[in-house]
Amino acid sequence: MSSSPSPSSSVSSSLFATKGTPVPRIGLGLAALGRPGYINLGRSEELSTSSERSVELMKEQTFQVLDAAWACGVRYFDAARSYGRAEEFLSSWLESRKVESQDVCIGSKWGYRYTAEWRIDTGGAPHEVKDHSTSHFLKQQQETLHLLKDHLRLYQIHSATLESGVLENEELLNEMRRFKAENGVGLGLSLSGTQQAQVLEAALKIPMEEGGDLSQGRLFDSVQATWNLAEQSAGEALHQARVADLQVIVKEAMGNGRLLKGSASPSLRKLADHMGCSPDALALACVLLQPFQPLVLSGAATPDQMRSNFEAVSLSASIQADPSKMSLVQSLMNEVRMSPDEYWNERSQLKWN
Template identity: 40%
Template sequence: MSTRLGIGLAAVGRPAYITAHRGPDLGANRTVEELERRTHVLLDAAYDAGLRYVDVARSYGNAEEFAAHWFASRGAVDVEVGSKWGYRYVGDWQLRADLHEVKDHSLGAFREQWPLTRDLLGDHLGRYLVHSATPDTGVLADTELHRELATLRDRGIRVGISTSGPRQADAIRTALDVEVDGAPLFTAFQVTWNPLEPSVGAAAAEADARGSQVVVKESVANGRLAPGGDDGSVGVRHVAVLASRAGVAIDQLAVAAALAQPWAWRVLSGAATPEHLASHVVAAGLVLDPELVEEVLTAAQDARDYWAERSTRPWT
């Protein structure tokens, strides 16, 4: 069995993240050894459920290392990994660190991080993305960096960007027009899309139409669209009502709505537990009425408000 669902390791590769309910989900023991064990349990469950795409990043603590060790023990040669560079994890494995990650989209950062990823993930690495590229960081206009990224493209690795913030669409459209030696450079995109923040949809569809592959992240809005995640907002309650009416869990409706987007090559489960993952696997088997999908999207917030709120979420 295969599925368009993938598994992202942002929630389990480091002790703190902005996903809701991490305390009950992960407990107090978040040593490197315990989180690696949990990651391997998740990856085993994902593989057995037919998932064949894993998302990691240099800034996700030890996520790349955890995945590499799992590959070595499981021998799962048919799994593709996408990783990202451009942030450094600086939390020193502390739950309440003053700072957890630092953004750096410079050529020097790429030259530092790429060999680390390459050596860990080897032939499993199918795509390498600029982490949270935005129009104002300069990374989409850095021609020297683009030329070095093109060496990865020319050896068969899809080069791309992940997007965050209210200007996701601008970043995608700018990236789509970047060429090196007459060929597109950026052909892989990872976007934030969910019923509360679907503003990137039109640009994602354009990327798909031009031959790029688009991966959806944060389809349950960092836990806001998960059981117990009701934050009192009108949008979340609207999706909850629709999920109840459809007879599915709220996270399943959110994931299924993402999978219903024709431009989505993969939709990531950000599960922290096997139970979360099992719910998302159920969602991958749902076929939603198009009218329900349209109704779900009426929960959308203004993108600027969504991202302003997200920026205040605590790392727990």
């Protein structure tokens, strides 16, 4: 692990500023809460049986986790149009808890539509369908603004790829520029797959103004990528994004549960026992320690998971202050990392449950 800057427990980007309360570098993603099914391992151990995951039950579960996150100090919450009813649940929670827009940071994503119709078993049909067209952006941004209103702080392309042409569509990019200017919302992109670094490199070349240059600023304010103990390949690209003043957000920091239940589990649990912490907090702390200083999304599906995940903030600071612990973390990173092809192929085999 390259040397990290002095540890900070809060996000420094002005995009994420809240009134009087620093935003911790642990946020909450709602991918596992806004719909009955997801690909995380062991989901049935966390939630009720699949036949009982009604809309009302999942809404109640979401509220419980959001309440736990808020009590911990979490102030960044991340949703997407394709996360079932995640935006709807989040909107209802913000209203019911009377959370003002200046006190919270909300990010969401466009580019996929949810097609599972509140089913876990779709008979082989996709749970979500990608559409990075201009018309789809215009449709989904209206839907998001209707629900999240002025709470929305960040709007991201969902899983941008080179193949979809989303970063080369000038008509779309201009609509995104207009959306940013008219709504005062930051723009980001999320990444997935073996080409995360290449897509990010292309995104960093897009200027704020059409036909302009980078001296006038970049279009994107943030990047959300997968980085965890098993999948470390995007690290250098994320560091370059951080140098370019983008806020880095890390998703799937637990590898969809594979770090706790897969081949990496014994090594992770052994070091966690040695350090006297939970393995999930250690896995997230390892991400927080990276030089690109990410905001790391918890994918918690229960209040207890949220509270345990949040312990990573203090744990990362204590690890960084102790060279012997830093050495042990580096050894763990070297031991459990996978090749990108192996990691993403394994992920593609995960079942919705």
